Amino acid sequence: MRSTFGQYIPGASVLHRMDPRVKIVLTVLYVVAVFLTGSLIGYAALTAFVLTAIFLSRVGFGTVMRALKPLLFIIIFTTVINLFFNSTGNTVLSWWIIRITDAGIINALRISYRLTLLITGTALLTLTTNTVDLTDALERLLRPMKLIRFPVHELAMMMTIALRFIPTLMEETDRIMKAQKARGADFETGGALKRAKAMVPLLIPLFVSAFRIASDLALAMEARCYHGGEGRTRMKTLRLGRLDLWAGMAFCVVAAAVVCDQCGLFAFADNAVRGLIFPGGAL
Amino acid sequence: MDKSGNVGYNKTKTKTGEFMDAIRIENCTFTYEGDTLPAVDHVSLTVREGEFVAILGHNGSGKSSLAKLMNALETPDEGTVTVAGMRTDETDKLWQIRAEAGMVFQNPDNQIVAAIVEDDVAFGPENIGVKPAEIRRRVDEALAAVGMSAYAKHAPHTLSGGQKQRVAIAGILALQSRIIILDEPTAMLDPLGRREVLDTIRRLNRDDGITIVLITHFMEEAALADRVFVMEDARLVAEGTPREVFADRDMLRRTGLTPPNPVRLRNCLTDEGLALPADAFTDEEVIEEICRSL
Ligand SMILES: Nc1ncnc2c1ncn2[C@@H]1O[C@H](COP(=O)(O)OP(=O)(O)OP(=O)(O)O)[C@@H](O)[C@H]1O
Ligand SMILES: [Mg+2]
Numbered sequence: 001m002r003s004t005f006g007q008y009i010p011g012a013s014v015l016h017r018m019d020p021r022v023k024i025v026l027t028v029l030y031v032v033a034v035f036l037t038g039s040l041i042g043y044a045a046l047t048a049f050v051l052t053a054i055f056l057s058r059v060g061f062g063t064v065m066r067a068l069k070p071l072l073f074i075i076i077f078t079t080v081i082n083l084f085f086n087s088t089g090n091t092v093l094s095w096w097i098i099r100i101t102d103a104g105i106i107n108a109l110r111i112s113y114r115l116t117l118l119i120t121g122t123a124l125l126t127l128t129t130n131t132v133d134l135t136d137a138l139e140r141l142l143r144p145m146k147l148i149r150f151p152v153h154e155l156a157m158m159m160t161i162a163l164r165f166i167p168t169l170m171e172e173t174d175r176i177m178k179a180q181k182a183r184g185a186d187f188e189t190g191g192a193l194k195r196a197k198a199m200v201p202l203l204i205p206l207f208v209s210a211f212r213i214a215s216d217l218a219l220a221m222e223a224r225c226y227h228g229g230e231g232r233t234r235m236k237t238l239r240l241g242r243l244d245l246w247a248g249m250a251f252c253v254v255a256a257a258v259v260c261d262q263c264g265l266f267a268f269a270d271n272a273v274r275g276l277i278f279p280g281g282a283l
Numbered sequence: 284m285d286k287s288g289n290v291g292y293n294k295t296k297t298k299t300g301e302f303m304d305a306i307r308i309e310n311c312t313f314t315y316e317g318d319t320l321p322a323v324d325h326v327s328l329t330v331r332e333g334e335f336v337a338i339l340g341h342n343g344s345g346k347s348s349l350a351k352l353m354n355a356l357e358t359p360d361e362g363t364v365t366v367a368g369m370r371t372d373e374t375d376k377l378w379q380i381r382a383e384a385g386m387v388f389q390n391p392d393n394q395i396v397a398a399i400v401e402d403d404v405a406f407g408p409e410n411i412g413v414k415p416a417e418i419r420r421r422v423d424e425a426l427a428a429v430g431m432s433a434y435a436k437h438a439p440h441t442l443s444g445g446q447k448q449r450v451a452i453a454g455i456l457a458l459q460s461r462i463i464i465l466d467e468p469t470a471m472l473d474p475l476g477r478r479e480v481l482d483t484i485r486r487l488n489r490d491d492g493i494t495i496v497l498i499t500h501f502m503e504e505a506a507l508a509d510r511v512f513v514m515e516d517a518r519l520v521a522e523g524t525p526r527e528v529f530a531d532r533d534m535l536r537r538t539g540l541t542p543p544n545p546v547r548l549r550n551c552l553t554d555e556g557l558a559l560p561a562d563a564f565t566d567e568e569v570i571e572e573i574c575r576s577l
Binding site: 160163168171212213216217219220222225226231232233234235 | 354
C-alpha cells in the first residue's frame with residue numbers, strides 16, 4: 001500500500017514550487033511528444049528533459065525509477081510481444097515459430113523506452129504536486145469546459161471530499177474490522193472465496209457509515225453557506241512565476257526538436273545510428 | 284454584516300447598553316417531512332447579543348431541530364425565527380443568516396471539508412465570495428483565535444477531536460459570525476478535548492462578545508452559561524439562569540436530567556434534613572453552605 005504510484009513527496013524544489021497548472025499542461029504535452037516522436041534525436045531530447053526535471057525535483061533518481069516497478073510487467077509484456085511477433089524487416093534469428101527481425105528489435109526497444117519515459121515523466125508530476133493542488137489546478141484548467149455544461153466545480157469538489165475522507169473511511173474500516181473480530185469474525189484464514197465472503201459483513205456497515213458521513217457533511221457544508229460554484233472565490237490563487245516561464249521555454253526547445261524530427265529534418269542522424277547497430281541491414 | 288471592514292470577532296464588545304436580540308424564536312412549530320409529531324412544538328425563546336446560553340434535554344427532545352431553525356437549515360411551519368434582525372423565511376437573506384449564525388456539529392470528522400486545515404477554514408468565506416487576500420487574513424486570524432495556527436498546514440485526520448472542533452470553530456469565525464451554535468460539540472471528545480473546546484468558546488464569548496448557543500448533555504457545561512433552556516418532547520419546559528434551573532428539582536426529575544455534582548450533593552444533604560439554600564450550585568458555594576450549616 002505504501003509505495004503507491006508516484007505518491008507525493010513534500011519538498012521545496014524548483015519543481016515543487018512551480019504552478020501546478022503549468023506542471024499539468026507540460027506533462028500532457030510531454031506525453032503527446034513521447035507518442036509523436038519516433039527517432040533518436042527526439043528520444044534524446046525528451047530524455048534530457050526528464051532527467052533534468054528529475055535532477056531539479058530532488059526526489060531522487062531511485063524514487064522516480066521505483067514508480068516503474070508496478071508497471072514493469074506491462075513494459076516487459078509489450079516488449080516481448082513486439083519482439084516475437086513482428087513479421088517485417090530482416091530476420092536476425094529464427095527458431096521454431098519464433099522469428100526475430102531487426103525491425104522487431106527496434107520496435108520493442110522503442111516501445112519499452114517510450115513507456116519508461118511516459119511513466120517517469122508522469123510520476124514526476126504526482127511526486128512533486130500534492131493531490132490538493134492537483135485538484136485545484138485541474139479545476140482551474142478545466143474551467144472553460146463549463147461553457148459546454150461540464151460540471152467542473154462539482155467534480156473538483158467531489159475529488160476534494162474524496163481526498164479528505166479517504167483516511168477517515170480507512171479508520172472506520174479498521175474500527176469495524178476490530179469490532180467484528182472481537183465478535184469472532186475471521187478475515188485472515190481460508191481460501192480467497194472464504195475471505196471475500198468474510199468481507200461482506202464489513203462492507204455493509206462501511207456503506208452505512210459512508211452515507212451517514214455524507215449526510216452530516218452535506219448539512220455542515222450548507223451551514224457554512226455552500227451553494228455550488230456560483231459566486232465562489234478561492235483563498236489560494238495561482239500565479240505564473242518565472243520558474244514556470246523557464247520550464248515552458250525548456251519544453252519549447254524539446255518540442256521543437258520533436259517537431260523537426262517529425263518533419264524528417266534529423267533523418268540522417270537516425271540512419272547513421274541504425275547503420276551502427278545493424279551494419280548489414282538496410283532499414 | 285460588513286464584508287469589507289474589520290473582522291467581526293475582533294471588534295470590542297459591541298453596543299453595550301443597547302442590546303439587540305441575536306436570535307428570536309416566536310411560537311415556532313416544526314415537523315420533519317414524513318413525521319407526524321412535531322420536532323419543535325410552539326417554542327418561543329430569545330437569545331440576546333453577547334449572551335451565552337445552553338440548551339438541555341434528553342435524546343430526541345428536539346434540541347438539534349431547534350438549532351437547525353436558528354440558522355435557516357430548516358424553516359418553521361408556524362411562527363418566525365429572526366436572526367440578527369433577519370427572518371429565516373426570507374430566502375434572499377439565507378447566506379447572510381448562515382454567515383451570521385455559524386454551526387458546529389457533534390461529530391468532529393464529518394464537518395471538515397478540505398484535506399488541509401487552512402483550506403477548511405477558508406471554505407466558508409470562499410462560499411460567500413470574499414476576496415482571496417481578505418480570506419487569507421481572516422483564516423490566519425481565525426486560526427490564531429482558536430490557538431490552531433501551528434496546525435494550518437496539517438491534514439485534519441491527524442488532529443485530536445478537540446483540535447478538530449477548534450478548527451470547525453475557526454471555520455465559523457472566518458465567516459465573521461457573531462453567533463455560534465454548537466450542537467453537542469463535546470459529546471465525542473475526551474475530557475481534555477472537552478476542556479479545550481469549552482475554554483475556546485468561553486473566551487470567544489467573554490473577550491469578543493460572540494453569542495454562544497451551546498447544546499449539551501453535560502450539566503457542568505450548562506452551568507457555565509448565562510441562561511439555560513430545557514427542552515422536553517419538542518417543547519421548551521424551563522428557562523432561567525443555571526442557578527434557577529438546577530434549583531427546580533421537580534422539573535429536573537420530570538425531564539430526566541441529572542444536575543451537576545455539587546447540586547446532587549446539596550439535594551442529597553437536603554433530603555437527609557440538612558437545611559441548605561436551594562440555589563447553591565457551584566462546588567465552592569455548596570462547600571461553603573455545608574460548612575456554614577454544620
Ligand atoms: N432528519 C430528520 N428527519 C426526520 N425526523 C427527524 C430528523 N431529525 C430528527 N428527527 C426527529 O425529530 C425529533 C427530535 O430530534 P432532534 O434530533 O432534534 O433531537 P435532539 O434533542 O437533538 O436529540 P439528541 O440528543 O439525540 O441529539 C426526534 O423524534 C427525531 O426522530
Ligand atoms: Mg441532537
